[in-house]
Amino acid sequence: MRPLRWLRRRLRDDRGVSMLEFAGFLPILLVIGMAAIQLGLIGYGINQAGTGARAAARVASQQGGPAEGTAAGQAAVSGWLKPDVPPPAKGADTTTATVTVHVPSVIPLFGPYTVTRHATMPTDN
Template sequence: MEYLGFIPILVLVAMAGVQLGLVAYAAQQAGTAARAGARAASLEPGTAQDGCQNAVSDWLSVSCEPAEGADEVTVTAVVQIPSIVPGWDFDPAQKSATMPLDH
C-alpha cells in the first residue's frame, strides 16, 4: 500500500525521460532536415522545403527557410518539439546548414 503513493512520481519521472528523448530527437531531425534542404536547394532553387519535409519523420512539423548567397545556400530548419508532459512547453529546435550552389 505504501508504494501506491510513489507510482505517480515514477510515472512523472518516466514521462520526463521520454520528453528529454523527444527533445534530443527533434534537434537531431532539425539538423538532418537542414542538411537535406540545403542539398536540395543547392541543386534546384525552391526545393528546400520539400527536401526538409522528406528528411524528417512524418509526425514532426518542420519548416525551412533558404537564404541564397552568391555561391552558396543556407537553409534553416525549425522543428516543433512535441510535449507529452503537461505544462512543459519548449521552443522549437532550430538548425542551419550551408551548401555550395551546384546549378
C-alpha cells in the first residue's frame, strides 16, 4: 500500500513544468527581441538618412557645388548603411538633396530595408 501512495504523489508533482513552459516560450521571446532590434535599426537608418540629406542640402546650397553636397551627405551617414547620395538638385531658390540608406535585416525571413529621405534648404546667393 505504501508504494502506491508514493507513486501517486510522484505523478502529481509539478517540479520541472516551469522549465518546459519556458523552453516552449523561448523561441517566441527570441523573435520578439529580434523584431525590436530590427525596428531600432530601421529607426536609426531613418535618422541617418535625414541627417545626410540635411547635410548635403546645406553644403550644396551654401558652397555651391553638388560634388561637395554629395561628399557631405556621405560623410554624415554611417558607412555600414551604404548611403547613396546623388548630387543635390540646385534651383534658383532652393536646393534639394536625397539620401537613400540600406538597413540590413536581422530576421532571416525578411529582406533588407531601403530608407529614403529628402531635405530642402534655401539657396544662398
